[in-house]
Amino acid sequence: MTPTSRSETASTLRALSDDLSAAVERAARSVVAIHARPRIAASGIYWRDGVIVAASHTIRKEQEIAVTLPNGTRTTANLVGRDGGTDLAVLRLDTPPAASASLPEIAPADALRVGTLVLAVGRPSDDGVSTSLGVISAVSDRWRTWSGGEIDRFVRLDLSIYDGFSGGALVDADGRILGVNCSALARGTALTIPNATVDRVVDALLTRGHVARAYLGVAMQPARLTNALAERLKLDDPRGVLVVMVESDSPADRAGLLVGDLIVAAAGTSVAEPQDVAELLGGEQVGAALELKVIRGGERRTLTVTVGERAPAGEARRRGRAS
Amino acid sequence: MSAALLAAAEAPAAGTSLTSELQGLAERLRRVTVRVATTGARFDGVGAGIIWPSSGQSIVMTNAHVVPRRRGDQLVVEDDAGNRADADVIARDAERDLALLALDAVPNGWPTAAFIGDARALRAGEIVVALGHPFGVGGALSFGIIHAAPKGDDSWVRADVRLAPGNSGGPLATLDGAIVGINCMIARGLGIAVPAHVADRFALEVLAR
Numbered sequence: 001m002t003p004t005s006r007s008e009t010a011s012t013l014r015a016l017s018d019d020l021s022a023a024v025e026r027a028a029r030s031v032v033a034i035h036a037r038p039r040i041a042a043s044g045i046y047w048r049d050g051v052i053v054a055a056s057h058t059i060r061k062e063q064e065i066a067v068t069l070p071n072g073t074r075t076t077a078n079l080v081g082r083d084g085g086t087d088l089a090v091l092r093l094d095t096p097p098a099a100s101a102s103l104p105e106i107a108p109a110d111a112l113r114v115g116t117l118v119l120a121v122g123r124p125s126d127d128g129v130s131t132s133l134g135v136i137s138a139v140s141d142r143w144r145t146w147s148g149g150e151i152d153r154f155v156r157l158d159l160s161i162y163d164g165f166s167g168g169a170l171v172d173a174d175g176r177i178l179g180v181n182c183s184a185l186a187r188g189t190a191l192t193i194p195n196a197t198v199d200r201v202v203d204a205l206l207t208r209g210h211v212a213r214a215y216l217g218v219a220m221q222p223a224r225l226t227n228a229l230a231e232r233l234k235l236d237d238p239r240g241v242l243v244v245m246v247e248s249d250s251p252a253d254r255a256g257l258l259v260g261d262l263i264v265a266a267a268g269t270s271v272a273e274p275q276d277v278a279e280l281l282g283g284e285q286v287g288a289a290l291e292l293k294v295i296r297g298g299e300r301r302t303l304t305v306t307v308g309e310r311a312p313a314g315e316a317r318r319r320g321r322a323s
Numbered sequence: 324m325s326a327a328l329l330a331a332a333e334a335p336a337a338g339t340s341l342t343s344e345l346q347g348l349a350e351r352l353r354r355v356t357v358r359v360a361t362t363g364a365r366f367d368g369v370g371a372g373i374i375w376p377s378s379g380q381s382i383v384m385t386n387a388h389v390v391p392r393r394r395g396d397q398l399v400v401e402d403d404a405g406n407r408a409d410a411d412v413i414a415r416d417a418e419r420d421l422a423l424l425a426l427d428a429v430p431n432g433w434p435t436a437a438f439i440g441d442a443r444a445l446r447a448g449e450i451v452v453a454l455g456h457p458f459g460v461g462g463a464l465s466f467g468i469i470h471a472a473p474k475g476d477d478s479w480v481r482a483d484v485r486l487a488p489g490n491s492g493g494p495l496a497t498l499d500g501a502i503v504g505i506n507c508m509i510a511r512g513l514g515i516a517v518p519a520h521v522a523d524r525f526a527l528e529v530l531a532r
Contacts, residue, residue, distance in 0.1 A: 012340070013344045017449050128471060130447060130481070131471070131483065132468070132483040133467065133468045160483060162470075162483075
């Protein structure tokens with residue numbers, strides 16, 4: 001019995017297959033392995049000269065972190081800073097990698113579209129890169145992670161994020177990077193952190209060592225005025241957020257905000273949920289004046305709060321131990 | 324967008340589309356993939372097998388775990404057209420999870436053997452397909468890519484492809500229809516296959532005895 005001969009190559013699929021493996025090879029030149037936790041290594045991306053981006057949850061040590069470069073050689077790096085809110089960490093290589101790693105080609109922001117064929121490229125060991133194939137399954141607006149990080153676009157993936165893939169690259173069929181993959185921000189769901197967010201966090205970590213988070217020092221809950229009171233005060237919307245706690249010596253305390261105040265507008269926007277206030281408090285607001293319209297004792301008042309900065313988690317812990 | 328995706332978007336509906344190419348590939352693989360059924364007093368199992376090239380008798384390659392060693396079990400192989408034949412296990416390699424079956428009598432119209440490729444040349448990201456009978460569904464195609472280039476000459480083939488029980492013993496193939504692996508297990512979601520050249524070496528050793 002003779003084997004059947006190879007028939008003519010499936011042309012379109014073959015071209016796609018060649019594109020995919022070429023894309024993996026291109027991305028592999030920027031994807032490194034990071035050995036900063038027991039057992040399985042995790043991935044990282046050579047993002048800027050001498051700088052590696054990784055997933056914060058995979059980094060369990062801060063100094064002399066072993067890094068396997070794309071050409072297989074090992075070197076060391078130190079943690080520059082991390083941001084639990086976006087699960088990103090920045091490492092600096094002790095010696096520049098010269099030709100053994102190259103900076104990735106960055107895809108433009110509009111490349112993030114539902115249905116785009118994508119590859120996750122990781123380096124979970126010293127044995128080379130590994131990959132998985134899928135599509136971008138959802139893209140929506142800016143969102144806030146449960147740990148408070150601001151992410152420019154919500155990008156959900158329909159592909160497998162295998163062990164050690166966090167911190168690796170999401171690339172398109174041309175090998176251009178669309179973001180940093182992470183499985184720890186939304187209960188194991190495969191997500192990608194878009195390039196714009198990564199750049200913003202890398203800038204913050206390189207200059208300040210942490211990502212600034214705005215801070216008022218209040219606890220709030222939704223509440224509403226009676227229709228009669230809302231009418232008397234000429235409010236279109238009877239809803240607001242009730243201040244239920246004011247931390248002493250906080251920006252809110254210094255501005256004279258009291259427990260029982262009902263905030264109906266912040267920065268000229270009406271608010272109905274604590275989340276509405278939080279959305280107005282990006283890291284860039286630190287130091288800025290925030291105008292709050294409140295109802296106190298049945299009367300309207302306007303208070304101006306100078307937005308403070310929340311201490312980074314690590315520093316808060318250290319301070320807490322000291323006191 | 325990659326050149327291939329642009330080409331696919333512009334390709335005429337018939338003949339050259341991605342879908343028709345995949346359909347053609349699935350058909351070619353179905354012709355060389357058999358159902359391997361074991362019937363015994365305590366166990367009924369279905370796996371897949373591959374009609375393997377040989378200069379002499381008609382043989383089928385499958386996984387050792389698809390044809391457990393039990394006295395009195397009856398082994399039947401069936402091709403895609405429904406041709407059935409009784410078969411016997413002529414050799415096993417438990418370490419590599421391989422078993423070689425020989426047909427007692429070759430039915431009329433039994434397909435020609437599969438084309439065997441080389442797993443050592445695989446690249447990460449290359450498209451591969453698996454054919455088998457996941458959960459008993461006959462002749463099902465799974466689409467995926469090579470997860471990582473082989474670590475060594477005889478290392479397992481790792482594919483980002485969705486497999487299920489019933490894929491065992493079936494082919495993992497490239498777009499040419501060349502068999503590069505014999506699917507044998509699922510590890511943390513990854514499809515793991517015995518490299519085809521390792522299986523071929525096993526077949527040659529057995530047949531040379």
